[in-house]
Amino acid sequence: MRTVSVDGGIADHPLSPPTGPLAARTRGLRKTYGPTVAVDHVDLDVPEGAVLGMLGPNGSGKTTTIRMLLGLVRPTAGEATLLGHAMPDEAGHALPDVGALVEGPGFHPFLSGRDNLLRLAAAEPRLGGGDIPGAVDDALERVGLTAAARRRYRGYSLGMKQRLGLAAALLVPRRMVVLDEPTNGLDPAGTREIRSIIAELHASGVTVLVSSHLLAEVEATCTHVAVLHAGTVVAQGELAELLETGNPGLVVSTPDTTAAMEALRGGRIPSRLVPEGVRADLTAATAPEVVACLVRAGVPVHEARRARTGLEDLFARLTQGETNGEDRPERDGLSDVVETDGEDT
Template structure:
């Protein structure tokens, strides 16, 4: 974020952690609520973004993702609740937190009659941590990083939606950040552009940068994120590590064997639910464990070629969560999953 107020030497950042202590969370909200007239856009959201994570904020359009992000960055004042960003209360700590944040929110906005490069030069000139002599180099590197070198000198008004999105991403990556926020970063991109954005996110994660990605595309979240927060009608219905969430559903095991009929009969004889599927046996682990399944099959003389745990897909998990919230039937164990500290 480039809009920052000057600080005097006597001013101190309104930190929420003890001096020298590093926050475990890069961002946190508690009881966050935003109301526009009679419309509740965000309803008591408790969001945790672990340091170094790539968190996918997942939800359909209108679920409150962008409004939550805008409050997180101090762009919109909450109706109620608190926000902490990089260890500082927001919006009071914006002058200290935002220079460490790169953000692309609700699509980029640039001067239409300037080229992409000229627009980025203007953005870079407002960066408090970027020296004037370093601006051309930083702009060139950001343009190359998002694959926009061939169109950098074209006027912005002639850009396609995907090119505009790339330029917005470049503006968020002008210099190293501790926290990067990307709101629908693959919007308007072709498959090649989508792969490039995935690569950028992977590079940021490898460098230790915390990334918050807002999306309604399940495949993109599953391909790029380490953590997930699912929003539905302004509320968080699940959050936690992606792997843990996907494995917290109904446990299943896939057994590859040429002795399918013998395997199914042996498991059923031991009251273990199993059914035949192509190339193997599908086993329900609700009342047993994987070692017990393998022991039962080996004891029955079944040739076991491969055993792998079959986890819930993100699409299945998302559908179950949102349907549960829609019906108002309360949340299941997976919905209330919390990462161990």
């Protein structure tokens, strides 16, 4: 595993490896379509009980990796295990414990949402016939589709279709839930509901793998992150640890930012103005030394806290910085992630 360096590249020190059992694992995973390399030697660890957000520009290989992990696509090379079972050969043992929404839901357009779920529930190996109606109604209520349950699927909006796909993934209790762009087409209220469902799953011990282009949602809901770029994993680990790998700094809140900047400049401590006050570079001094420098200069310090790299900044460093420094084809990095809903390779 690799982390972000101070200059925006990749640092030499590794993140802490996962210490608990893994719900999913890939090693050397590779998928080619003729001359096109969709996924190239992906090593991915999904800790059991984690909410792992898979990030990457469009075409970075997120969906292809998920499809191989679920046994929907056979890899060209490498191996994948899901809940301890080799995929795709042992898919029959793993998939009953996995709920998935991948590349948008597919249902019969002339059936109602409820009737579509009833058909799917009938194929669930762990649902008896008498349990099916109750399981379907519970799933519909959980995703907020009870009022629209008897409407035909062809009349559903994109957001309602996403909700029905999520309901299908939650028909029975799962050990792991895989969601590919689950908030696609949802309004802010629907997005908050999906966030709440993910939090409930996490609280109950379910492992959740979420592929998303919405950085704010990943930062709000995920405990772990894996960043894919050009078909490979460029960083992964606990979200909090990844966000601490950037240039360390101390943000000081003070009413006199001009005096603070002059004091730090006199102490040879690099600093810059930020909306919260002044940000001092901790590569040149420790936090106590920064505060002491300001106090000696008579600068009032209202608050001092360690600055943390934002996920947007981290993503840009990993996908844009690395591309510009290595012999890889250039791709649209952050703009793809925050502005488009295009298909993944």
